[in-house]
Amino acid sequence: MDDMTEALLTDTAKPKVPTLPDAQKVTFVKHWTDKLFSFRCTRPASLRFRSGEFVMIGLMGDNGRPLLRAYSIASPSWDEELEFYSIKVQDGPLTSRLQHLEVGDEIILRPKPVGTLVHDALLPGKRIWFFATGTGFAPFASLLRDPQTYEDYEEVIITHTCREVGELTYGAELIDSIRNDEMLKELIGEENLSKLRYYPTTTREESPKMGRITDLMRSGEVFADLGIDPIAPETDRAMVCGNLAFNLEIKELLEGFGLNEGANSDPKEYVVEKAFVD
């Protein structure tokens, strides 16, 4: 082997220094329960997205290849940072590692936002429903902080169903912060006249409102509690994000109320997206 060939071979065989492509720095981490956490990171200057969309984020895998998963952006499009809300799965390939993130760490973020939970995928209406279970709250954390939501609708109803009370905390604190936000407060109105209605329910731990939202819709209890008419295609629009069984059940219910599923290219009365699962 001549020197040249040896030099070439040695060079390609050298372990590559792992440089993260599309790296962003973690700026904030908060653990909400032993199974849920949220974090914030820097936002690429070039990243434009519509509130409700998701991106691929992750970490470098042991094999030197990026390990990426779809995550809804939980921050609104005007925020200078990005926020994500995640489950922790102990043997999940990504979240078992992601849950140990600390401020200053780097994550990989592919700046190509996509998704159906966007205002463009719905026809104009009077009232919008955001139906979430578990971490399916994330895209609504973005949409609920987007002024367009309150400009486009007279009433905004967010329902969040979780097994236990602690799992509601991220959403409950967000709703509080929205109600106290100087800019959004103007659009939403003061307490009794507020156009933002929050309807949290739990299924496995005692709380002021118990039951699956699907059952509460079927029985009419949610409409009675909120003092409103049942869902109708002339007035109501809906976005759904939760586990698969929930999404299917809500779809059937919404279709029963006369709503049709829309898409970016074909706006209609409701849209659905699966919540991130590791």
Ligand code: A2P
């Ligand atoms: P339940 O406790 O009755 O299963 P998970 O943690 O499994 O993703 O569930 C999150 C929440 O979604 C739980 O409160 C769960 O209720 C509820 N849920 C699960 N499946 C459905 C469904 N098909 N319709 C409505 N709610 C559901």
